Amino acid sequence: MKLYDWGAAPNPRRVRIYLAEKGIEVPTEDVGVPNSGDLRPEFLSAHPHRRVPMLELDDGACIGEAMAICRYFEALHPDPPLMGRTPKEMALIDMWERIAEFEGLQAVSENFRNSRRTFTDRAIAGYANALPQIPAPIERGALRTRIFFEKIDAQLADNQFVAGDNYSTADITTLCTIDFARFCKLPVPDECKILLRWYEVVSARPSARA
Ligand SMILES: N[C@@H](CCC(=O)N[C@@H](CS)C(=O)NCC(=O)O)C(=O)O
Structure with a gap:
């Protein structure tokens, strides 16, 4: 599993905060080009969604959209609940x-x-x-x-x-x-x-x- 991240951007931070609250560690790669507003060309050509955060599972499935990624981890690790219980x-x-x-x-x-x-x-x-x-x-x-x-x-x-x-x-x-x-x-x-x-x-x- 790998989380594609971009330290400078607000949307990947939503997932980083979520994971920190849960105490979940995920191997992460920052795919931002330093000091620019660009994502690395290799990431863009491999991921037509062209946005981060992006979670790649071991079977190759790619989950984009911050809340979809959180939903995936919430199902695996329901406690403490961050997306509601009832x-x-x-x-x-x-x-x-x-x-x-x-x-x-x-x-x-x-x-x-x-x-x-x-x-x-x-x-x-x-x-x-x-x-x-x-x-x-x-x-x-x-x-x-x-x-x-x-x-x-x-x-x-x-x-x-x-x-x-x-x-x-x-x-x-x-x-x-x-x-x-x-x-x-x-x-x-x-x-x-x-x-x-x-x-x-x-x-x-x-x-x-x-
Ligand atoms: N709705 C998306 C928004 C993702 C998004 O817009 N990510 C920005 C970084 S904050 C991005 O990947 N930008 C790429 C670009 O500007 O080309 C989510 O929830 O993940």
Whole structure:
């Protein structure tokens, strides 16, 4: 088994944090080209999904998408549960994790990928075709990021963690979103006090260093 990773990128970190929380060790290879926004050509030609994280099993099967990889390990190692135990917990965690990816991480990405020269003609990850940058999503991504932060701040007013009483993959994706947004100079606004307190708590977990 091998996990294809990219130390500089937010999506592989979702899996690294998950594995650290579980105490699972997986042989890992960083396939990023140092000091660039590129994945190594050998990885891209062997993996048409063209994105990391990517888990390759011993039989050659390749599992892409961070949450699909976590789901695989969750089935093998259910304790401690990070994707819920009861049907209701599982559904709520899936819901909030998807909100974090689609309304948070992707909002920051649209700001990031459309504004950096490194990603000229690569405005969306995972395509071999040229996809040109456009200016409008830079501002829209910043606005959507802020709206996401306000949504999670409100959710945390009634919940210890993003999807309820327990730390879960929804917290992991939200944490990765905030750190990626900080890198893009889109910090959590001071008014989102509950979210900022939660951020301090989850950042203090040893897994956050992954
Ligand atoms: N939805 C995917 C997103 C994966 C993704 O976008 N990965 C980025 C790194 S954060 C990537 O591989 N980018 C390759 C590229 O930019 O060419 C997941 O959950 O794994």
